[in-house]
Amino acid sequence: MDYEAVTEFEADETLSALPQTGEREVETTLRPRKLDEFVGQPRVREQLELVLESARRRGVPPDHVLLSGPPGLGKTSMAMIVAAELNAAIRITSGPALERAGDLAAMLSNLAPGDVLFIDEIHRIARPAEEMLYLAMEDFRVDVVVGKGPGATSIPLEIAPFTLVGATTRSGSLTGPLRDRFGFTGQMEFYSDSELELVARRAATILDVDIDRDGCAEIARRSRGTPRIANRLLRRVRDYAEVRADGKVTRKIARAALEVYDVDELGLDRLDRAVLTALVRSFGGGPVGVSTLAVAVGEEPTTVEEVCEPYLVRAGMLARTPRGRVATAAAWEHLGLPAPAGATRGEQGGPNLFDQD
């Protein structure tokens, strides 16, 4: 592709790990409901199974559970599963919704014994609510402050024993005291291609899509390790198969469909490829600063840094060095160009980039 011909990118969200508008409903349909329906994450699954089973046997609510990892890997799904496995009711809220401690107090005092309280984006909880949560998690108690100024009194209030499930894309920005109050932390990892094949297969069954093994494999390979993306690509491929073919998804149909949506063999989209192309063609593979690179593709530096780079680094295409961004040998090869002798080999499956702040 000639990146210079491209001056502006439309909002191309096909490969975004974040949920898109209008996707909520279909996501709910596709959520696994029980632990044994949940594909992948064998470590977290086994650990949780033990935590839940032991609590069940002892007849007490399990320890508080923190689920951390990048968007779209199944944290919300897992939170619901915890409640389902315990046969408990789940109350759902989120960090940004708990702006005042009073909001949280109301939530907590309405809990019934054994309920699961799910706080999504728990790293965004406001300070006063967070402090209230400490006591609630530890002693099942809150101190409600009534009145203001010198006349204010604090009334201790018992709350029902409950299990808090917190989800976060940035466990690094959780304060120490909050993190310490979780008895169990499940770190969700990116999925392997074979796991994503199973995710696509399962979604196809639910959505009644006729797809063969190669079709699933083609989708899995391009899904950036993320079930949310696999489910989305499946729907796009289904659309194509229904409109342009007989509805059956084969490898050939999947490839043709994903080409229409600008999703390449490795799950890179147009902007990802433009960044690599600019890096290789205009800057000889780097090193080059991220702002210069962003100008070359007509994007904001933050978009390049936060939207493109994490996956390019994880896919082993781009390296962040103190002197700037560098294209790896794999990037040259992916663009069909011979890699220069000194090109770095990327680190495939590098560290979890979403958790490094």
Ligand SMILES: Nc1ncnc2c1ncn2[C@@H]1O[C@H](COP(=O)(O)OP(=O)(O)OP(=O)(O)O)[C@@H](O)[C@H]1O
């Ligand atoms: N292990 C899995 N098996 C099958 N489907 C899954 C799995 N994990 C996630 N999904 C699907 O991916 C979609 C996104 O999952 P979920 O909402 O649980 O992710 P999340 O980690 O909470 O994302 P976010 O950080 O954006 O809140 C859901 O529709 C769900 O159906």
Ligand SMILES: [Mg+2]
């Ligand atoms: Mg979620």
